[in-house]
Amino acid sequence: MKKPVTAGLLTICIILSVSFITSGSAAAYDADYLIPMGNAVGINLQTDGVLVVGVSDVLGDGVSASPARSAGITAGDIITQIGSEHVSTVEDLKAAVNKLDGSTVTLQVMRSGNTVTVKLTPHKTPDGKCELGLWMRDGIAGIGTLTFYDPKTGVFGALGHSVNDLETGVIIPLRTGTITKSTVTDVVLGKAGMPGQLHGSFNFDKALGRLTQNSPNGIFGIMDTKELTRGKRPLPVARSSEIKTGPATILSNVAGTEVKEYKVEITRIYTGAEAVGRSMMISVTDPALISQTGGIVQGMSGSPIIQNGKLVGAVTHVLVNDPTRGYGISVEKMLDTISDKSMLKAA
Numbered sequence: 001m002k003k004p005v006t007a008g009l010l011t012i013c014i015i016l017s018v019s020f021i022t023s024g025s026a027a028a029y030d031a032d033y034l035i036p037m038g039n040a041v042g043i044n045l046q047t048d049g050v051l052v053v054g055v056s057d058v059l060g061d062g063v064s065a066s067p068a069r070s071a072g073i074t075a076g077d078i079i080t081q082i083g084s085e086h087v088s089t090v091e092d093l094k095a096a097v098n099k100l101d102g103s104t105v106t107l108q109v110m111r112s113g114n115t116v117t118v119k120l121t122p123h124k125t126p127d128g129k130c131e132l133g134l135w136m137r138d139g140i141a142g143i144g145t146l147t148f149y150d151p152k153t154g155v156f157g158a159l160g161h162s163v164n165d166l167e168t169g170v171i172i173p174l175r176t177g178t179i180t181k182s183t184v185t186d187v188v189l190g191k192a193g194m195p196g197q198l199h200g201s202f203n204f205d206k207a208l209g210r211l212t213q214n215s216p217n218g219i220f221g222i223m224d225t226k227e228l229t230r231g232k233r234p235l236p237v238a239r240s241s242e243i244k245t246g247p248a249t250i251l252s253n254v255a256g257t258e259v260k261e262y263k264v265e266i267t268r269i270y271t272g273a274e275a276v277g278r279s280m281m282i283s284v285t286d287p288a289l290i291s292q293t294g295g296i297v298q299g300m301s302g303s304p305i306i307q308n309g310k311l312v313g314a315v316t317h318v319l320v321n322d323p324t325r326g327y328g329i330s331v332e333k334m335l336d337t338i339s340d341k342s343m344l345k346a347a
Contacts, residue, residue: 029155029335029336029338030335031150031152031237031335032236032237033151033234033235033236033237034148034149034150034234034235034237034311034331035148035149035150035151035229035232035233035234035235036147036148036232036235036251036304036306036311037145037146037147037148037149037156037228037229037232037251037259037304038145038146038250038251038252038253038259038260038303038304039145039146039181039182039228039253039257039259040143040144040145040182040183040184040198040200040253040254040257040299041143041144041145041146041158041179041180041181041182041202041208042141042142042143042179042180042181042182042200042202042203042204043141043142043143043144043158043159043163043177043179043211043219044139044140044141044177044178044179044180044204045139045140045141045163045172045174045176045177045211045214046088046089046138046139046174046175046176046177047078047088047137047138047139047140047172047173047174047175048078048080048088048173048174048175049078049079049080049087049088049110049173049175050078050079050080050087050088050089050090050092050093050136050137050138051076051077051078051136051137051138051165051168051170051172051173052068052073052074052075052076052077052078052079052134052135052136052168053075053135053136053137053165053167053168054075054134054135054167055068055069055073055074055075055133055134055135056068056069056133056134056135057069058133059123059131059133064123064131065123065133066132066133067120067121067122067123067131067132067133068120068132068133068134069133070120070121071107071118071119071120071121072118073107073109073118073120073134074111075167075168076111076165076168076169076170077109077110077111078109078110078111078170078173079093079107079108079109079136080108080109080110080115081107081108082096082097082100082105082107083096083099083100083105083106085099088138088175089138090136090137090138093136097122097130097131097132098129098130100122100130101124101130102121102122102123102124102130103121104119104120104121105119105120105121105122106118106119106120107119107120110173120132137165140163140165140172141204142163142299143182143184143198143199143200143202143299144158144159144163144219144299144301144302145158145159145252145253145299145300145301145302145303145314145315146158146179146228146302147159147160147218147302147303147304147314147331147334148304148311148331148334149223149228149229149232151229151234154222154223154224155220155221155222155223155338156179156209156220156221156222156223157218157219157220157302157314157331157334157335157338158179158218158219158220158302159218159219159301159302159314159316160217160218160301160302160313160314160315160316160328160329160334161216161217161218161301161316161317161329162214162215162216162217162218162219163214163219171214171216172214173214174211174212174213174214176210176211177210177211177214177219177221178204178207178208178209178210178211179207179208179209179211179221180202180203180204180206180207180208181202181203181206181208181227181228181257182200182201182202182257183200183201183202183256183257184198184199184200184253184254184255184256184257184299185199185200185201186199187199187254187255187292187293187297188297189293189294189297190293190294190295190296190297190318190323191294191323192320192321192322192323193320193321194320195297195298195318195320195323196293196294196295196297196298196323197297197298197299198254198297198298198299198300199299200299207224208223208224208225208227208228209221209222209223209224209225210222210224213337213338215337216337217329217333217334217336217337218302218314218329218334218337220337220338235306235309235310235311236309236310236311237310237311237331237332237335238307238308238310238311238312238313238330238331238332239330239332240279240330240332240333242308242310242312243266243269243279243280243307243312243313243330244266244269244307244308245265245266245267245268245269246265246266246307247263247264247265247266247307248263248264248265248266248282248305248306248307248312249261249262249263249264249305249306249307250262250264250282250303250304250305250306250315251303251304251306252289252300252303252315254289254292254293254297254300255292260288261306262284262286262288262289263284263285263286263289264282264283264284264285264286264305265282265283265285266280266281266282266305266307266328267281267282267283267325268280268281277317277327278316278317278327278328278329279313279327279328279329279330279333280305280313280327280328280329280330281325281326281327281328282305282315282325282326282327282328283324283325284296284324284325290324293323294323294324295318295322295323295324295325295326296315296317296318296323296324296325296326297318297323298318300315300318301314301315301316301317302314302315302316303315304331305328311331312330312331313328313329313330313331313333313334314328314329314331314334315327315328316328316329
């Protein structure tokens with residue numbers, strides 16, 4: 001039986017999960033030229049609040065009902081306050097629980113974007129400790145791919161979709177986060193019915209940049225070093241209306257630290273209601289990439305897509321039944337999502 005409250009960082013590979021894309025006719029963040037990247041990076045996010053990833057039915061004694069379940073707390077809730085104590089981390093939550101005396105306490109919880117108040121009566125053990133019956137997480141780490149870097153402002157974008165908690169599907173509410181250099185150590189080949197995956201190593205003690213935004217259209221932040229951009233040149237930014245079916249390329253890092261260009265085909269453009277979560281369908285045509293990865297694999301999300309000398313978007317998803325095909329998002333939609341206010345604050 002697991003302990004009612006657990007701490008720790010779950011290390012995973014960033015998943016090519018379905019994202020809900022917002023649209024706009026004019027980019028909120030204006031950029032005519034961006035450097036397409038393609039580097040695999042380690043991504044570390046710390047939650048704004050403590051994410052509930054599970055609620056037990058009974059406590060560790062096998063008899064007592066879970067106070068959290070009785071109070072209506074569910075997986076995906078984000079606890080931000082216990083009584084008068086604000087909590088941002090699992091350690092904050094543990095400290096707040098240790099101060100409880102067994103009487104009913106009020107919790108502030110974020111649920112589906114709304115703040116709700118929950119009253120909970122903790123279980124008091126014979127030795128005087130209080131238990132809630134929750135399994136918690138306050139951070140997530142994995143590998144993803146940088147899409148672009150703006151040499152004028154230092155802003156970067158990656159993934160082309162949000163970072164979600166795998167167990168609950170909730171978009172991780174960002175408190176703080178960093179990206180760091182990563183080395184791809186091996187690849188699990190993608191097969192029909194079983195998406196492949198990049199494996200890599202990274203060290204978060206040496207950050208390249210700071211995350212400021214985790215949004216449905218990508219993660220964004222400020223780069224603190226030009227280490228990854230040396231020798232790379234900016235390309236014009238394509239508007240969504242400029243993307244056409246036909247040949248294109250992607251930049252991706254599927255071995256070591258080397259970024260290579262691979263041939264793809266844009267086979268379909270999505271508009272209107274069909275464009276929710278996607279802007280285009282792509283098909284990998286490069287024999288070298290198919291041989292090395294099987295096509296698109298988890299960890300490649302964010303790989304920049306280039307067509308006719310312009311940066312047009314980023315790889316975001318793989319089709320489970322055909323790893324040579326997947327979806328991409330336009331770079332215009334990524335730029336539409338960037339909050340200028342958050343970037344100015346970070347800078």
